[in-house]
Amino acid sequence: MAHVEVILPDGRTEQLHSGCPLSDVLHKGGSDLAGRVVAARLDGKAVGLSTVPPPGSRVELLPADSPDGLYILRHSTAHLMAAAVQALYPDAKFAIGPPVENGFYYDIDLPKPLPAEELPAVEAKMRELQAESLPFERVEMPLEEALRVMEGRGETYKVEILETIRRYGTSRPDAVEELKGEAETGGTVSLYQTGAFLDLCRGPHVPDTAFLRAFKLTHIAGAYWRGDEHRPMLTRIYGTAFPTAEALEQHLYRLEEAKRRDHRRLGRELELFSIEEEIGPGLVLWHPKGAIIRDVIETFWRKEHRRRGYQLVYTPHVARAHLWDVSGHLSWYRDYMFSGVEVEGQEYLVKPMNCPFHILIYRSQTRSYRDLPLRLGELGTVYRYERSGVLHGLLRVRGFTQDDAHIFCRPEQLESEVADVLELALPMLRAFGFSEYHLVLSVSDPNHMEKYAGSLEQWERAESALETVLEKSGMTFDRVKGEAAFYGPKIDVSLVDVLGRQWQCGTIQVDFNMPERFDLGYIGEDGKSHRPLMVHRALLGSLERFFGILIEHHGGAFPFWLAPVQVAVLPVSERHEPYAQEVADRLDAAGVRVEIDDRNEKVGYRIRHAEVTKVPYIGVVGDREVEKGLISVRERGRRERGAMPLEELIRELSEALYPPVPGPAL
RNA sequence: GCUGGCGUAGCUCAGCGGGUAGAGCAGCUGAUUUGUAAUCAGCGGGUCGGGGGUUCGAAUCCUCUCGCCAGCUCCA
Structure with missing residues (x-):
C-alpha cells in the first residue's frame, strides 16, 4: 500500500497511511506539530489539513510562522471576525475579506456604520467563538447551487462575485487576461462554514478556530466595493493575527515605534518644518533647523552632480500656457496643475515639472553629437494639485522641490548614462543611511503597443538597455510589464527604511515623446540631424518627501553630518x-x-x-x-x-x- | 474627491445633561551659580478652527465651511 510522504517543517519526513487526512500526522513524530502547523502544500498548492492526499504524493506542512502559513492564519482570522460580526449584527452583508501585508480585513456592508468603540465587542465575540474550537468546514458545490444558497442568505456581494466567476471563470474580472488558462473550471466552487457563518472562499483554512490564538482588531475605515468610487462604501475592519501572543506583541510594538518616529510629530518637536492652514494644505514651511539640513543635503547633491558631469541650471516657476501645450501637459496633466494667472492677456501656468525648461535650454543652440550627453540638473520647485485626501505631512505635498535632471543623449549612449545614474544614486542614498534598495524595471505591455509613443524598435532598444544595466549591476530587480509610462520605460528605485518600509524615491525614465514634441535634434557625425533621447531622472525624488523619510528612518536623531545642531x-x-x-x-x-x-x-x-x-x-x-x-x-x-x-x-x-x-x- | 473620526493655550489633553474656560509641558520674570536626562517660586497666554442658526444665554445643540487624521481612490 502506497504511503504519503509528509515533509515536516524541520525538514524531516514522516509517512502517512494513504486514505488518511493530513491532520493524522500532527500527532505523530514531534508532539508540538499540532500547535504549529496550519496547512500544507500539495503539488505547489496550499491545502487544508483535512485533505486526504492521493497515494504516493509528497506533502509539505506549512507552519503558522511561514509566509504561506501566516497568510492562511490571517485569512482564517478574517473569517472568524466575519462570524463574530454576523453574530452581533445579523443584517450585515459580507463582501471580501483577504489577508494583507500585515494582517487582514473584511469589507462589510452594515446597515449603519460601526463606531470604533465597538471593536472590542467584536473582538470579545471572536474570542468566544475561538474558544469553541469551531471547525472550518469546506463544502464544494456546483456554482449554480452556491448562487442559490447565497441568494437565499441575502449575500448580494457574494452573489455578484459568483456571477463574475460564472462569467469569467475567476472572481477578478480585472485580471482575466493574466489569469487566462488558470481560471477555475468544472463549475464547482468551495464554501467554508465556521459556526453559523458561511463564506464563499477558495481556502484553505486552519482546521478550527482554536488555531487562531493571537489576533487584534486594529482600525476601521471605509472602502469602496471593488475599489470603485461610484459603488457603495463598505465598512472595512482591519485586524492582524500572529501565531503567538509574543509575535503579536512585537508587531504592535513596531506600530508604536512607527508612531514615535512619525515625521509630522518630530518635525514639530524638533522645529524642522510646519504646514500652516493659513498658507494652504501641502505647502511646506522649512523652519531654520530643517532648512539647515536641507542646505547640507543640497550642497552635497550639487557637489556630487558637478563631479559627475552635470551642469546645474535654474528655471522659472511659471510659463506661458503655450509651452505647456507644446509639452503636452495641458492635454494630459491639466487636472494636476494649479490654475493659471493672466498677465497682459497671456495665460501663465505654474510648473508641475521642470522638463520643458530644460528642453528649451537644450534647444537654445544647435547641438552636435560631440555635445552629448548633455546633463542638465536642477533642484526645481514644482507645484501639483494633488487631491486633498492624499496629502500626508511631507510625504505627499502640493509644492515640492525635485532633485531633477534631464539627460539628452544619443541612443547608443543610453545604457552607459543609465548605468551612471544608478552609480550616482545608490552611493548617495547610502550616504544618508539607507543601505537596502528595491529596483523595479517597468516595461511596455507587448499586447498594447498602440498606446505608447515611439517606435517598436526604440522601445526594444531602450528596454534592453535598462535591463542590461540592471543585470550588470548584479542587483536583484522586478520586471513589471505594462507599468511603463506611455512615453518610455523606466527604472524606479525604492529604499527600505529601518522599519522595513519601502519608499519610492529615485526614478530613471526614458522619454521618446518630449524630444519629438519639441522637435529636438543634434547634428550627427554624418552631418545630418538626429533626434536625441531624453532621460528624466531624480535620485531623492523630492526634497520634502525625502526629508520626511529621512526623519522617520533616523527617528529624528540625524547622523552627525546632517544634524542641525551638532x-x-x-x-x-x-x-x-x-x-x-x-x-x-x-x-x-x-x-x-x-x-x-x-x-x-x-x-x-x-x-x-x-x-x-x-x-x-x-x-x-x-x-x-x-x-x-x-x-x-x-x-x-x-x-x-x-x-x-x-x-x-x-x-x-x-x-x-x-x-x-x-x-x-x- | 469619497467614507468615517477629530479641531479647546505653542504642544499633549481635561471641560461638552447649554450658565462666557482648566492642567501638565513649553514660554517669561525672579531667586539659586548649578558637574552629566527635569531646582524652587511667581507671571503671562485661548473671539474654544471659521461663518450662520436655535436659545435669555453656546466650547457644549443644529447647519454650512475650512483644516487635520485613518482608509479608499489616485500617484508622470
Missing part, C-alpha cells in the same frame, strides 16, 4: 561662559554647527534638553576644563566619554563633517 556647549556656571564662548567659536571656525546653552538651569536639565532635541555631541565645560583647555564630551544616547583636549574633539568632528560615502570620483 554640538551643544554647556557651561557649568556663569563664570565658565567666556570659555564656553571660546570653545564654540573654535568649533564654529572648524565648520561645526554649535550652540551654547547658558540658560539659568542646572547641567542635568540642559543635558536632558540636548538629548531630547537629539544633539549628537554635548560638551560640558567647568572649572576643570577651563583650567586645562579641555571639554567633557558626551555622545547622544551614550554615557560620557570624559574630558578630552578641545583640539582632539575638533579633529574628530572635522572628519565627520562630510557624508560617509562620497562615492567614486568621476
Whole structure:
C-alpha cells in the first residue's frame, strides 16, 4: 500500500497511511506539530489539513510562522471576525475579506456604520467563538447551487462575485487576461462554514478556530466595493493575527515605534518644518533647523552632480500656457496643475515639472553629437494639485522641490548614462543611511503597443538597455510589464527604511515623446540631424518627501553630518561662559554647527534638553576644563566619554563633517 | 474627491445633561551659580478652527465651511 510522504517543517519526513487526512500526522513524530502547523502544500498548492492526499504524493506542512502559513492564519482570522460580526449584527452583508501585508480585513456592508468603540465587542465575540474550537468546514458545490444558497442568505456581494466567476471563470474580472488558462473550471466552487457563518472562499483554512490564538482588531475605515468610487462604501475592519501572543506583541510594538518616529510629530518637536492652514494644505514651511539640513543635503547633491558631469541650471516657476501645450501637459496633466494667472492677456501656468525648461535650454543652440550627453540638473520647485485626501505631512505635498535632471543623449549612449545614474544614486542614498534598495524595471505591455509613443524598435532598444544595466549591476530587480509610462520605460528605485518600509524615491525614465514634441535634434557625425533621447531622472525624488523619510528612518536623531545642531556647549556656571564662548567659536571656525546653552538651569536639565532635541555631541565645560583647555564630551544616547583636549574633539568632528560615502570620483 | 473620526493655550489633553474656560509641558520674570536626562517660586497666554442658526444665554445643540487624521481612490 502506497504511503504519503509528509515533509515536516524541520525538514524531516514522516509517512502517512494513504486514505488518511493530513491532520493524522500532527500527532505523530514531534508532539508540538499540532500547535504549529496550519496547512500544507500539495503539488505547489496550499491545502487544508483535512485533505486526504492521493497515494504516493509528497506533502509539505506549512507552519503558522511561514509566509504561506501566516497568510492562511490571517485569512482564517478574517473569517472568524466575519462570524463574530454576523453574530452581533445579523443584517450585515459580507463582501471580501483577504489577508494583507500585515494582517487582514473584511469589507462589510452594515446597515449603519460601526463606531470604533465597538471593536472590542467584536473582538470579545471572536474570542468566544475561538474558544469553541469551531471547525472550518469546506463544502464544494456546483456554482449554480452556491448562487442559490447565497441568494437565499441575502449575500448580494457574494452573489455578484459568483456571477463574475460564472462569467469569467475567476472572481477578478480585472485580471482575466493574466489569469487566462488558470481560471477555475468544472463549475464547482468551495464554501467554508465556521459556526453559523458561511463564506464563499477558495481556502484553505486552519482546521478550527482554536488555531487562531493571537489576533487584534486594529482600525476601521471605509472602502469602496471593488475599489470603485461610484459603488457603495463598505465598512472595512482591519485586524492582524500572529501565531503567538509574543509575535503579536512585537508587531504592535513596531506600530508604536512607527508612531514615535512619525515625521509630522518630530518635525514639530524638533522645529524642522510646519504646514500652516493659513498658507494652504501641502505647502511646506522649512523652519531654520530643517532648512539647515536641507542646505547640507543640497550642497552635497550639487557637489556630487558637478563631479559627475552635470551642469546645474535654474528655471522659472511659471510659463506661458503655450509651452505647456507644446509639452503636452495641458492635454494630459491639466487636472494636476494649479490654475493659471493672466498677465497682459497671456495665460501663465505654474510648473508641475521642470522638463520643458530644460528642453528649451537644450534647444537654445544647435547641438552636435560631440555635445552629448548633455546633463542638465536642477533642484526645481514644482507645484501639483494633488487631491486633498492624499496629502500626508511631507510625504505627499502640493509644492515640492525635485532633485531633477534631464539627460539628452544619443541612443547608443543610453545604457552607459543609465548605468551612471544608478552609480550616482545608490552611493548617495547610502550616504544618508539607507543601505537596502528595491529596483523595479517597468516595461511596455507587448499586447498594447498602440498606446505608447515611439517606435517598436526604440522601445526594444531602450528596454534592453535598462535591463542590461540592471543585470550588470548584479542587483536583484522586478520586471513589471505594462507599468511603463506611455512615453518610455523606466527604472524606479525604492529604499527600505529601518522599519522595513519601502519608499519610492529615485526614478530613471526614458522619454521618446518630449524630444519629438519639441522637435529636438543634434547634428550627427554624418552631418545630418538626429533626434536625441531624453532621460528624466531624480535620485531623492523630492526634497520634502525625502526629508520626511529621512526623519522617520533616523527617528529624528540625524547622523552627525546632517544634524542641525551638532554640538551643544554647556557651561557649568556663569563664570565658565567666556570659555564656553571660546570653545564654540573654535568649533564654529572648524565648520561645526554649535550652540551654547547658558540658560539659568542646572547641567542635568540642559543635558536632558540636548538629548531630547537629539544633539549628537554635548560638551560640558567647568572649572576643570577651563583650567586645562579641555571639554567633557558626551555622545547622544551614550554615557560620557570624559574630558578630552578641545583640539582632539575638533579633529574628530572635522572628519565627520562630510557624508560617509562620497562615492567614486568621476 | 469619497467614507468615517477629530479641531479647546505653542504642544499633549481635561471641560461638552447649554450658565462666557482648566492642567501638565513649553514660554517669561525672579531667586539659586548649578558637574552629566527635569531646582524652587511667581507671571503671562485661548473671539474654544471659521461663518450662520436655535436659545435669555453656546466650547457644549443644529447647519454650512475650512483644516487635520485613518482608509479608499489616485500617484508622470
